[in-house]
Amino acid sequence: MISYSLPNERPNDFSRVIPVVRDIIESVKARGDNALYQLTEKLDKVKINNIKVSEEELKTQASKLDPKVKQAIDVAYEQLKAFHEMLVPPNIGGGYQGISFGVVWRSIEKIGIYVPSGKYSYPSTLLMAGIPAKVAKVKEIYVASPPNQEGSVNPALAYVAIKLGVNDVYKVGGAQAIAALAYGTESVRKVYKIVGPGNVYVQAAKFLVSNVVGIDGIEGPTELVIIADETAKPEHVVLDMKAQAEHGPDTYIVLLSNDDELLKKVEEKIMDDKKIYYIIKTKNIDEAIEIANKIAPEHLSLYVKDAYTLMDKIVNAGAISLGNTPPAIIDYVAGPNHILPTNGWARIRGGVTVYDFIKPTMYANVRDINKQLLEASISLANYEGFVIHGKSIGVRYE
Numbered sequence: 001m002i003s004y005s006l007p008n009e010r011p012n013d014f015s016r017v018i019p020v021v022r023d024i025i026e027s028v029k030a031r032g033d034n035a036l037y038q039l040t041e042k043l044d045k046v047k048i049n050n051i052k053v054s055e056e057e058l059k060t061q062a063s064k065l066d067p068k069v070k071q072a073i074d075v076a077y078e079q080l081k082a083f084h085e086m087l088v089p090p091n092i093g094g095g096y097q098g099i100s101f102g103v104v105w106r107s108i109e110k111i112g113i114y115v116p117s118g119k120y121s122y123p124s125t126l127l128m129a130g131i132p133a134k135v136a137k138v139k140e141i142y143v144a145s146p147p148n149q150e151g152s153v154n155p156a157l158a159y160v161a162i163k164l165g166v167n168d169v170y171k172v173g174g175a176q177a178i179a180a181l182a183y184g185t186e187s188v189r190k191v192y193k194i195v196g197p198g199n200v201y202v203q204a205a206k207f208l209v210s211n212v213v214g215i216d217g218i219e220g221p222t223e224l225v226i227i228a229d230e231t232a233k234p235e236h237v238v239l240d241m242k243a244q245a246e247h248g249p250d251t252y253i254v255l256l257s258n259d260d261e262l263l264k265k266v267e268e269k270i271m272d273d274k275k276i277y278y279i280i281k282t283k284n285i286d287e288a289i290e291i292a293n294k295i296a297p298e299h300l301s302l303y304v305k306d307a308y309t310l311m312d313k314i315v316n317a318g319a320i321s322l323g324n325t326p327p328a329i330i331d332y333v334a335g336p337n338h339i340l341p342t343n344g345w346a347r348i349r350g351g352v353t354v355y356d357f358i359k360p361t362m363y364a365n366v367r368d369i370n371k372q373l374l375e376a377s378i379s380l381a382n383y384e385g386f387v388i389h390g391k392s393i394g395v396r397y398e
């Protein structure tokens, strides 16, 4: 189906599930592992015998993996690692007006990674979060992901977990997994920050526990905005839209184009789908960019002839695929992350990088403070009424 106007609310808006997620969180807080066993049986329709995956179970599951898939993971791993290593910031020191100052980067000590697995499994997500975490030298990494229908862990997930050397893997998913990582249970370690995408239940849970644990933001059901001009191939546009629509009915897929010919060819191919796609005819590409910046999508495909130049006009997007680059290449191997902001969060942050796993710890050391700076600090302290602040400075340097 096609809508020719944008929805008032995003299809992936999670506010509607907040009440049920709040109850899930409360039951995990109150009943720990028992709640996890019950909720897994109720929501994942599978009985698990344990929550923490043993070394042996991990190895057994990984051994089931097709060697070709192992090889694909190994190849993707190197590309993603190269991207994240490029972003590692240096410790920086300097000084001004008699004060030496700087920044040392510190890794977050305990990280929880959520790896989605519902209708489809997403072991690629563990690569996307685990590699920057390892590049950032995070010491403790705990992974939670729903069990498969055999009540065990996905073989590719097990292979990646072993390859990364994560500390624990828990076979629980959904809001209950987020609650367990946030509060800890008998089996699940409490972490300092949770990183990872997931459905509306997972994102609502991250939002609700963000008062007790750090979160990387909101990375919910997939969003794709395509800006296409007359150079775009309609068959590629259709495939990119249908690819990201595979993630579920609550994905948000928008085509913005100024070209009637292209629009007509795309409409013919998608109008009979059950999924609602949004198509907007724009006056020109600038208007398309203006609409895209307002949407602030997770994925933006700039499928136009002068993509590199026009990229400067894109201010709100999680990740941009340029020209005829398929967004799905970012999903797996390009280097940039596929854990990307949704629900408008692309206005304030981009995709997951090493920066999600490190903190800038700043320092200052007074050597021979400049008189004017000294006086300024004391007069500001007195102006704000913090006289002892002023005294604690003056006593040292006046």
Ligand SMILES: NC(=O)c1ccc[n+]([C@@H]2O[C@H](COP(=O)([O-])OP(=O)(O)OC[C@H]3O[C@@H](n4cnc5c(N)ncnc54)[C@H](O)[C@@H]3O)[C@@H](O)[C@H]2O)c1
Pocket: 020, 043, 044, 115, 116, 117, 118, 119, 120, 122, 125, 146, 172, 173, 174, 175, 197, 198, 199, 200, 201, 202, 218, 219, 220, 221, 222, 247, 248, 251, 298, 338, 339, 340, 341, 342
């Ligand atoms: N934004 C991003 O960066 C990004 C990246 C990858 C995937 N995704 C999105 O992640 C999502 C994956 O969703 P998924 O469902 O396949 O896997 P998921 O792991 O996110 O969610 C599955 C869990 O949801 C829970 N659940 C299911 N129905 C429920 C209900 N009625 N009440 C309470 N809990 C319930 C179950 O416990 C289950 O374990 C997709 O929407 C996909 O688009 C987003």
Ligand SMILES: N[C@H](CO)Cc1c[nH]c[nH+]1
Pocket: 122, 124, 125, 221, 222, 223, 244, 298, 331, 338, 339, 340
């Ligand atoms: N496009 C998804 C992010 O919205 C990421 C993904 C993982 N696997 C396939 N696709």
Ligand SMILES: [Zn+2]
Pocket: 222, 243, 244, 247, 328, 331
């Ligand atoms: Zn995808």
